[in-house]
Amino acid sequence: MLLSSLNPLAVAKGADIPNAVTIDGVTLSRGDLLGAATSVAERVARADRVAILAEPTVSTVLAVVGCLIAGVTAVPVPPDSGAAEQAHILADSGVQAWLGKAPEGTGLPVVPVRAHARSWHTYPEPDPGATAFILYTSGTTGLPKGVVLSRAAIAAGLDALADAWSWTSNDVLVHGLPLFHVHGLILGVLGALRVGSPLIHTGKPTPQAYAAASGTLYFGVPTVWSRIVEDPTAAKQLADARLLVSGSAPLPVPVFEKLRELTGHAPVERYGMSETMITLSTRVDGERRPGWVGTAVRGVSTRLRDEAGNPVPHDGESVGGLQLSGPMLFDGYLNRPEVTAESFTADGWFKTGDAAVIDADGFHRIVGRESVDLIKSGGYRIGAGEVETALLGHPEVAEAAVVGLPDPDLGQRIVAFVVLRGPAGADTERDLIDHVAQQLSVHKRPREIRVVDALPRNAMGKVQKKLLAQ
Incomplete structure (x- = not known):
């Protein structure tokens, strides 16, 4: 059964624990977190929407929790966003101020977040239908769009995951993901606070940081897990965990299998x-x-x-x-x-x-x-993901991305962009094409292999296929 409080999206009710959140080298107890966040809530309670520069810091966590306590909509802003993207987010969302750290030269008021301030004022739980967050998408099809998420939606989503993963206050969650996205912020911060499990944010999701954290529940994107399996010493330190969770992009099957081999966890x-x-x-x-x-x-x-x-x-x-x-x-x-x-x-x-x-x-x-990964070639409907999985099963392939490019005969031809583990040989292209044809149906084989040094990725590690297609 999930713990709850007057603000179930803020901090779960329960006895004070000394290590509720550890981030940016700072550890806050549950009481410190609630007292400091309530102080933040007092400063923003009359606002409608505020922007938060979502760096992995105590200030960001307190700003987010303070907004939830006060019922103010939070708009997380990626700290690496360019000037045009940032200006769009601020104008489109209609935020009234920055809460916490603000970029240089901002024209908006700045409301400070004081980690050592405390307030024990009690706020009533806001309406479940009230907007908790406006999260901006990555903008792969034009300017980023603001996704409006209610308190009720977030609560339902977190409770469903706690059920699926048996996530309880006995867990210790570890991750080093960005705090402007569903994965790192809502699952990775609010999930822990709602369930009542301590959170350790590692700053960056390095194999060494994950190995040293001694958690029971780990979140990572495929890039994180790929790097961990390349460091067997670090990977084996995760054997005592209860659950390793991968998301935000497909986990290559070879990484899945190697992770199971090294940690004992599928x-x-x-x-x-x-x-x-x-x-x-x-x-x-x-x-x-x-x-x-x-x-x-x-x-x-x-x-x-x-x-x-x-x-x-x-x-x-x-x-x-x-x-x-x-x-x-x-x-x-x-x-x-x-x-x-x-x-x-x-x-x-x-x-x-x-x-x-x-x-x-x-x-x-x-x-x-559907727009870039559903390839229609020669009358067949082919999923790029299964071709990528087949390519990643080849020992020479470190990374792969498959797209469909216009073809006068086939409609679309399958083209694979691959990052190799070593230099390409004279027969590399033919070997990779034949490998896919043997693993899958012949019509699913790439018609062309392009070797690249790296695949273009966004901040969450997702391959930006539209850039490849261009």
Whole structure:
């Protein structure tokens, strides 16, 4: 049973513990966290929306929790955002001030966050339908869009994960993820505070930092886990953990298998978006299948549809657009009613934009974005993800990204961008193409291999395929 308090999204009720949050080399007890955050709440209680420069610091955590206590909408701003992106976020969100640290030259008022200030004023729990956060998407299709998330949606999402992962106050969560995104901020900070488990934020998610943290529950993106398995000494230090969780992008099967070999743990994979939080996950007590992201969490329903809106069978092979419904869905895109309307079906299901397959047992496999990862070649519908998985199974391939490029004969031809572990040989391209043809159907083989030094990624480690396609 989850602990709760007057502000269940802020700090779980319970006896004071000395290590509620450790971040940026500072540790706060539960009492210190609540007292300092309530002091922040007193300073912003009359505001509507405030911006938070989401660096991994105590100031950021106190700012976020203070907003939740006061019922003020928080707008996390990526600390590495460029001037144009930052200006767009501030103007689009309509924030009235910066809470905590602010960029140089800002024209907005700045409300300080004082880590040593304390207040024990009691605030009533805000309305569950009130907006807790406006999170801005990565902006791969133009300017970033503001995703409006209510308190009720966040609570539902966190409670469903606590159920799926048996996450309790006995856990110690460790991660080093950015605090402007669902993964690092909502799951990685609010999840721990809601459940009542201590949080250790490592600053950067290095193998050495994870190994030294001695947690029971670890969050990471595939890049983090890839680096950890390349450091066997650090990886073996995670053997005493209870659960290793991977998300934000598909975990390559070879990394999954190596992680299991080195730590004794098959990682939990899950799927979510800023708009939905986490809706699919393998369970702590269920099957963990490499390349699959599990079943719908509590309260979520899923379905597949083709381009005409017709049902796609759940046979583990047929690819369709993933649609879902559930209590953790967002309230829409800020100032974008037309885009919001286009994102939902007539009967109220959210169109994720991701292509997936579902098997008879309700297990889901994400094959990529419909816009860039669903490749239509020679009359076949091919998921880029399965081609990438096959390529990553080749010993010479360190990273792979597959896209469909225009082709006058096939419609689209499959092109693979790969990062190799060593120099390319004269037969490397042919070897990789043949490897995929042997692992999958022949029509799924790449028609072209392009060797690159690195793949373009965003702040969350996701490959930016639109840059490759260009």
